[in-house]
Amino acid sequence: MPMPTEERVSRLVAGLVAGRGFDLEGVEVSTAAGQTRVRVIVDSDRSADLDSIAELSAQVSACLDDADDEFEAARYLLEVTTPGIDRPLTAPRHWRRARGRKAEITLKPGVEPPEPGLPTRFTARIGVLDDDRIALVLSGKPGPRLASVDLADIARAVVEVEFSPPNARELELAGGVAAGRPPAGVDAAEPTGTAVAASDSTEGTME
Template identity: 40%
Template sequence: MSTTQSDRLRKLLEPIVAPAGMDLEDVKVTAAGSRRQLLVVVDADEGVSLDAIAEVTRAVSQALDASDAMGGAPYNLEVSSPGVDRPLTEPRHYRRNTGRLVKVQLAGGGELVARITAVDEEGLDLEVPGVKGRRPTARRLAFTEIAKARVEIEFNPKGGAAEDDTAADTDES
């Protein structure tokens, strides 16, 4: 996709997703046989529900039909939320994942797996798990110190759904 088309699509779609309380995270056009695939990725601080995705999809579809941003060739539209494996690149990505475990590749080399405890505009506070029974330690990273970062999948997250479900079952009794 050319930069011109990408810019045009972003300018067209950002005002559509913003009133829904969402951020336009990505726009990708790829070839899919004789058609093209337009992937629009949106996210919000509280996450994105299926109903919200459906509403935004209708609005995006109407805007695309009324414009020439995709040209005359047929395309498939997909509006989605980002997957858990997407790279964390903006302060809002880190903020939305506060409390989660992340794998960080440091700009100076090396790697760190830690839990995000707080985020501000300059960087993030982490809780680095202790090794061999030692207590976790606090660490501060500036965004400039981070080369790449992704959320680590946890099957039993600290303070996660399993604990919440147990507490909910107890309250209902």
């Protein structure tokens, strides 16, 4: 039996997710062992705790159930989750929320690094976003210092999981961790997608 498409699920839940103060970061639909799994990925500026994710999950489930007549028969398992710590940064809001985190940054071909001698792929702590330019805290000799790069000049950036507390001076220059986000360091080393809640009925029908 056909699966619901990611595009269709996105259209159905986008308004609901936005109305609850979340950004819809993506929808993934997969099938294994005859079971269809619908994964809705959301994020927000505030802390997305398990209670708020569970509440949103119930609402998303009801929304999909109300759309029964728009799908071919398909049994599904719904999962609502937040992105993992190490997800790529692809939008300005991702950079804003990742302030205080360390990231591996790759510049586009032909772009000059923000500091002489720096390679086009380097690690830096994310600072304050000013319009479309991001402040970065570089480490190593001669010590932590600020630089900046246009977002348009970045080919790829991925937040790194840190297993120890960050350098205090680096964090100060970065402006601290964004409000509502978990602290950098040991507490940030959580498995991907820990804030997860399945729908109230683990199997539903979309038609």
